[in-house]
Amino acid sequence: MEPLTTPHLFRDARQIRALSPGVYSALRESESAAAYDRKAAIYDAVVGWPPYHRIVWGTSAARYGEFARSALAAAGGDPFAEIGCGSLLFTAEMYREARTGTTLVSDRSLEMLRRAAKRLASHAHDRSARPIILHADAVSLPLVSSMFSSVLMLNLLHVPIDRAAIIAECGRLLIPREGRLFATCLVKTGRWSDAAMHFLHRAGELGAPLTRDEALGMMIGDWGLIESCEVEGNMTFVVVRHGD
Numbered sequence: 001m002e003p004l005t006t007p008h009l010f011r012d013a014r015q016i017r018a019l020s021p022g023v024y025s026a027l028r029e030s031e032s033a034a035a036y037d038r039k040a041a042i043y044d045a046v047v048g049w050p051p052y053h054r055i056v057w058g059t060s061a062a063r064y065g066e067f068a069r070s071a072l073a074a075a076g077g078d079p080f081a082e083i084g085c086g087s088l089l090f091t092a093e094m095y096r097e098a099r100t101g102t103t104l105v106s107d108r109s110l111e112m113l114r115r116a117a118k119r120l121a122s123h124a125h126d127r128s129a130r131p132i133i134l135h136a137d138a139v140s141l142p143l144v145s146s147m148f149s150s151v152l153m154l155n156l157l158h159v160p161i162d163r164a165a166i167i168a169e170c171g172r173l174l175i176p177r178e179g180r181l182f183a184t185c186l187v188k189t190g191r192w193s194d195a196a197m198h199f200l201h202r203a204g205e206l207g208a209p210l211t212r213d214e215a216l217g218m219m220i221g222d223w224g225l226i227e228s229c230e231v232e233g234n235m236t237f238v239v240v241r242h243g244d
C-alpha cells in the first residue's frame with residue numbers, strides 16, 4: 001500500500017493505517033463503525049438533490065461550493081483540511097480542479113469516505129494532486145498542531161457531536177493569529193424549517209437547534225474571533241480567525 005506522502009502533518013505517522021490507495025485510517029478496526037455508514041446512500045440521494053437545500057433550508061448547493069472555494073483560496077497553498085467532509089458532495093469538483101497545496105479531507109465514516117474516494121477518482125485527475133483521505137474522529141485528530149492555515153467544516157456542527165471538543169481541535173490545528181475556520185451550521189431563523197430542525201433533533205439526526213448568536217458563541221471556542229457571518233435561509237456561513 002502507498003506510504004503517506006505527507007508524514008510531517010501527522011503526530012505519529014506509524015499509527016496511521018493505509019486502507020486503499022490514498023485512503024488512510026487513524027482508528028482501529030474495532031472502532032471503525034460510525035453512524036453515517038448506514039446513512040451514506042440516503043444522505044447522498046437527499047442532500048445531493050439541489051432542490052432539497054432550497055426548499056427545506058433556504059440555501060443552495062452552489063453556495064456551499066463558493067464558500068468551500070473561499071476556504072481553499074485562504075490557505076494560499078499552505079496545508080488545508082476539510083473536517084467532516086462526508087462524501088465530498090460539495091467539494092469534490094473543487095479538489096479535482098485544484099493543482100497545488102497539501103489537502104487533507106477527513107471523516108468519521110468510512111462508507112462516506114469510500115464515496116468521497118470514488119468521486120475524486122471518477123474524473124481524470126493527477127493522482128499526486130488528490131487530497132489525502134483520512135478516517136478519523138474530529139474530536140481527536142492525529143495531526144500536528146498549528147500547521148493549517150485554513151480548515152473547512154461544512155454541515156458538521158449541526159449533527160449530534162461534541163461541538164465544543166471539535167471547535168477546540170480546530171483551534172489546535174490552525175496557525176495562531178493567522179489560521180481561519182470556515183464553518184457552516186444550521187440555525188433557527190424564524191423560518192418554517194425551524195420546526196424541521198426540532199423534529200430532526202428529536203429523531204437524533206441533528207444536535208440541539210441553536211440561534212445564530214448561540215452558533216457564533218460555540219464556533220469561537222476559547223481561541224477565535226468572528227471575521228464574517230452570513231445567513232442564508234437557515235444556514236450560517238461563518239469565518240472564524242484564530243485570535244491567539
Ligand SMILES: C[S@@+](CC[C@H](N)C(=O)[O-])C[C@H]1O[C@@H](n2cnc3c(N)ncnc32)[C@H](O)[C@@H]1O
Nearest residue numbers: 036084085086089107108109112137138154155
Ligand atoms: C451532515 S454530514 C456533512 C457531510 C459533508 N460535509 C457535506 O456537507 O455533505 C456530517 C458528516 O460528519 C461526519 N461526522 C460525524 N461525527 C463526526 C466526528 N466525530 N468526526 C468526524 N466526522 C464526523 C459524518 O460521518 C458525516 O459524514
